[in-house]
Amino acid sequence: MVNDRAAPDTTDRRAQARAGAGRSPHGGPAGLLGQTKLNPFGDLHTVQHLSARLARSLRGVFEPLLGVELRCWAEPLAVQHFSDYRAERGAELTAWLPLPMTSLDGQALCVLDGRFVLRLLDLFFGGSGSTPPTLPTEFSPSAEAMIARLGGMIATPLAAAWEPLARIDFAVGHVEVNAAMLGVAAEDALIVTRFGLAPEGGEPVHLDLLYPVVAMKPHGASLTGRVLDKVEPDPAWRTALTRAAMNVTFPVRSVLAEPVVPLSLLMNLKAGDVIPISFGANVPVMVGGDRLGAGTVGVSNGQAAVRLTSLSRDPNPFEGPVA
Numbered sequence: 001m002v003n004d005r006a007a008p009d010t011t012d013r014r015a016q017a018r019a020g021a022g023r024s025p026h027g028g029p030a031g032l033l034g035q036t037k038l039n040p041f042g043d044l045h046t047v048q049h050l051s052a053r054l055a056r057s058l059r060g061v062f063e064p065l066l067g068v069e070l071r072c073w074a075e076p077l078a079v080q081h082f083s084d085y086r087a088e089r090g091a092e093l094t095a096w097l098p099l100p101m102t103s104l105d106g107q108a109l110c111v112l113d114g115r116f117v118l119r120l121l122d123l124f125f126g127g128s129g130s131t132p133p134t135l136p137t138e139f140s141p142s143a144e145a146m147i148a149r150l151g152g153m154i155a156t157p158l159a160a161a162w163e164p165l166a167r168i169d170f171a172v173g174h175v176e177v178n179a180a181m182l183g184v185a186a187e188d189a190l191i192v193t194r195f196g197l198a199p200e201g202g203e204p205v206h207l208d209l210l211y212p213v214v215a216m217k218p219h220g221a222s223l224t225g226r227v228l229d230k231v232e233p234d235p236a237w238r239t240a241l242t243r244a245a246m247n248v249t250f251p252v253r254s255v256l257a258e259p260v261v262p263l264s265l266l267m268n269l270k271a272g273d274v275i276p277i278s279f280g281a282n283v284p285v286m287v288g289g290d291r292l293g294a295g296t297v298g299v300s301n302g303q304a305a306v307r308l309t310s311l312s313r314d315p316n317p318f319e320g321p322v323a
Helices: 013-018 045-066 082-089 114-124 141-162 213-223 235-246 263-268
Strands: 070-074 078-081 094-101 106-113 189-199 205-212 252-254 283-287 290-300 303-311
Touching (some): 045 189, 078 082, 094 114, 094 141, 106 114, 106 141, 106 213, 114 141, 189 213, 205 213, 252 290
Antiparallel strands (some): 078 189, 106 205, 252 283, 290 303
């Protein structure tokens, strides 16, 4: 369920710091003389829409790993300098996973709390999801493998969420615990999208996906639209879908008559008895439970047949109105 329930209270140090997103590292408004404009797009309505779409898919990624039903939602996005975002997260163990965008000149970042990663790792090996009281300073090889696995699981629904806007494939890079090793400059502007994951009645955890503003500029006009334009479908896909739809089969039947007889007659019927029926010039022709039209009974190529005399979309008169 996405955004259909009030998100848990997340007024922690990160949420408070994000209230100042869109300001320079020195506390003044972004975009002053000599500074790069932090957000050249304005309101990123489309990105927020894509985030809500992705949140629905994240349930299928994390519910099997956690073994519980989750509520997933997309929080309001922000645009920040990388240095400000790093300051929000503090020095606690964090997984910084690059997701190179194959069709754009840049890479997204998937950011996971270290404690959440260790919890998933313990569950994966049959544990109860416990984590050490004091987090280590780096991830073990098995934890790094778990992070890479998560990245691959997220990349597929992430590409699907972006497809209405652009066909972007996300690869999985090497996880880092030191953000300085990512090759992202402190002054680089990033679109920060945050997702909440919480079991019923449980504390939420957060997953962040960061997109470089520079790499998103080719899609600047689409990112701010209030209505998400659909990309043109692939012609081969459309042809295959049309062919498959045209090959769907339906049962066609004609109801000649429905005589009504008392139970006493039914009880005394025997082979050779005749039940009289009568029908008009036109008999109904049904497709499934709906009336296709009416026709006359005759013979075609030596077989009984019905010639259609009219077409209609009336509900089946013999089965009552269609709900």
